[in-house]
Amino acid sequence: MRKPCCDKENINKGAWSKQEDQKLIDYIRVHGEGCWRSIPKAAGLHRCGKSCRLRWLNYLRPDIKRGIFAEDEEDLIIKLHALLGNRWSLIAGRLPGRTDNEVKNYWNSHIRRKLIKMGIDPNNHKPHQSFSRPHASSAEAASTSESMNNKVPIFKSPLAATHHRISFTEQESAIISSPSLNLDLTIALPSSMIGALEDKPVQNSESTKTLDMEIDLNC
DNA sequence: AAGAACAACAACCGCCGGTCG
DNA sequence: CCGACCGGCGGTTGTTGTTCT
Numbered sequence: 001m002r003k004p005c006c007d008k009e010n011i012n013k014g015a016w017s018k019q020e021d022q023k024l025i026d027y028i029r030v031h032g033e034g035c036w037r038s039i040p041k042a043a044g045l046h047r048c049g050k051s052c053r054l055r056w057l058n059y060l061r062p063d064i065k066r067g068i069f070a071e072d073e074e075d076l077i078i079k080l081h082a083l084l085g086n087r088w089s090l091i092a093g094r095l096p097g098r099t100d101n102e103v104k105n106y107w108n109s110h111i112r113r114k115l116i117k118m119g120i121d122p123n124n125h126k127p128h129q130s131f132s133r134p135h136a137s138s139a140e141a142a143s144t145s146e147s148m149n150n151k152v153p154i155f156k157s158p159l160a161a162t163h164h165r166i167s168f169t170e171q172e173s174a175i176i177s178s179p180s181l182n183l184d185l186t187i188a189l190p191s192s193m194i195g196a197l198e199d200k201p202v203q204n205s206e207s208t209k210t211l212d213m214e215i216d217l218n219c
Numbered sequence: 220a221a222g223a224a225c226a227a228c229a230a231c232c233g234c235c236g237g238t239c240g
Numbered sequence: 241c242c243g244a245c246c247g248g249c250g251g252t253t254g255t256t257g258t259t260c261t
Contacts, residue, residue, distance in 0.1 A: 007253080013230080013231075014229090014230075014231095014254085014255085015229070015230080015256095016229090016230090016257080035246080035247095037245085037246065037247090038248070045254075048231090049246085049247090050231085050232090050247085050248090051230075054229090054230070054231085055230085055247085057248095058229080058230090059229085086250065086251085087248085087249090087250090088249075088250065089248075089249060092235095100248095101228090101229080101230085101250095102228090102253075103248075105227075105228055105229080106227090106228095108227095109226065109227050109228075110226095110227085113226090127224075151241085185247095195249075
């Protein structure tokens, strides 16, 4: 049985006050982003460490860009979402100064609605009048971003986010190769590791008609 | 003017993977 | 090797502000 991440009894919840923000900012300015679990106590905050982390990363960090999304940012989010699915942190990584939470909220409150109005399914970026891939079953075509998500490996750790060969369907490749979209998604890796990885190529059994592409997620 | 409905955003929750003892 | 801890992520909920009736 896992211990709760913090003592719920002595924890403040809800919106952060100015004083709390200031305490957190002051502490991190002096000590840096250290162990989030210990920060609340050290900073004199009655908050969960996770809450501190979220507050800092999403709102207090000095390099955060607030305000409305530019048209090109919105465009990029749509294209990245078509490519990556709900990988908000990856998408946010391509938008300087934007956080995953902000991108996620913007998607859910603005873009999603907009696409629906345009008659596009926000989950798979296809027109609502479903059309199936020539080689895909109707059930597969009807599936949502889940099927798309399953094709793209998640790179949660630096080691995992190394050199991967990722396969895309022709349709996804068409999105990527669109002239208006330059994702520059190549993953760099020390040459010493490439050999090791190539011994264990990532298997893709999903589709027989896929194109291998190298993706670079370095910003 | 008041209440309802909707939209936008902030924050929480639970799960997962990586790391360390 | 295993279990606990920790950070990170995505889904979801709660709150506040705005628009509509």
